[in-house]
Amino acid sequence: MTMRIDAVWDGIEAIVLDAVGTLIEPFPAVADVYAAAARRQGVELDRELVRNRFVQSFRDDEFEENLEALVTDEPTELSRWKRIVTSVLPNLPEPDRAFEELWDHFGRPDSWRCFADVGPALTALSATGMPIAIASNFDSRLRPVLAGLPALAALGPRLVISSEVGYRKPHPAFYQAVCDCLGQVPEALLMIGDDPENDVLGACRAGLRGVWLDRRGRGDRQDVLGVNHLAALVSLRGA
DSSP: OOOOGGGTTTTOOEEEEOSBTTTEEESSOHHHHHHHHHHTTTOOOOHHHHHHHHHHHHHHHHOOSSGGGGBOOHHHHHHHHHHHHHHHSTTOSOHHHHHHHHHHHTTSGGGEEEOTTHHHHHHHHHTTTOOEEEEESOOTTHHHHHHTSHHHHTTOSOEEEHHHHTBOTTOHHHHHHHHHHHTOOGGGEEEEESOIIIIIIHHHHTTOEEEEEOTTOOOOOSSSEEESSHHHHHHHHTO
16 A cells, blocks of 8 residues: 555545445444344343344355355345344244344334434535445445435435445446446545445455545554544545
8 A cells, every 4th residue: 555645535536435334323233123123022132142143144244255246136135134134043933024124124214323423524525516425235225224314315316236236345346336326437536434345445456546434443454544534534635
C-alpha cells in the first residue's frame, strides 16, 4: 500500500458506501433476536452461544475465494439465510416458522438503526455535489429498510444489491455494476466499508479506491487504508 490516507480523495468523482456495519446495524442485536425466536418455541439458548454460532456461520457463508460461489440471486440468498438460521438455531420444533420470523424481522426498517455518525457525514458528503451510492451484499429487503430510515432515504435510487446484480462482493462484476450505476470509471470511485476483504481489497482489485471503516478500532491491517469513523474521512475531503 503506497497511498497516504490524506490523499485518498485525489481524483475521486463519486462515493460508494457499504450498508450493514458501515451505515446501519441491527437493533436489537442479532444474537438477541435469534435467541428470542428460539425462546418463542420453548428453547432457551445462551446469548453468547447464539452470537458465536451466528458469527461463524455468517463468516463461513460470506467469505468465498471461489468466484463461482459469489454468483447469486434472490432464491440463492433465501437459501443462504435458511442455512445460516438452521446452523445458529438447530433442532427447533418449528424451524420454518423461526426462519420466516427472522426473515421478516430483518426486512423491516424498525429492526435497524444508523450509526450516530452517519447523518452528519452524509450531509457533509452530499454537500460536495458528488453522487453517492450504497453497495451491499444483501437482497431486495434492503430497499424498504433504507427507505424507512430518514438519514438514508434522501440518498435516492443509487443502490446496488448483490441479489439484484447477480454477484456478491468481492466479485469484480459486482464492482462493475457499481461503476455502471454511477456512470464512472473505477478509478474515480471511493468505496468505504467495514469489511477489509470484500469492501476494500475487493474494490481495489476491481480498480476502485477503498477505505476500511474500522469502527471497532482494531487497527490490525497494514494492507488497507483505514479510519475509525466517517467524520475522519469527511474531514480529509476538506483538508
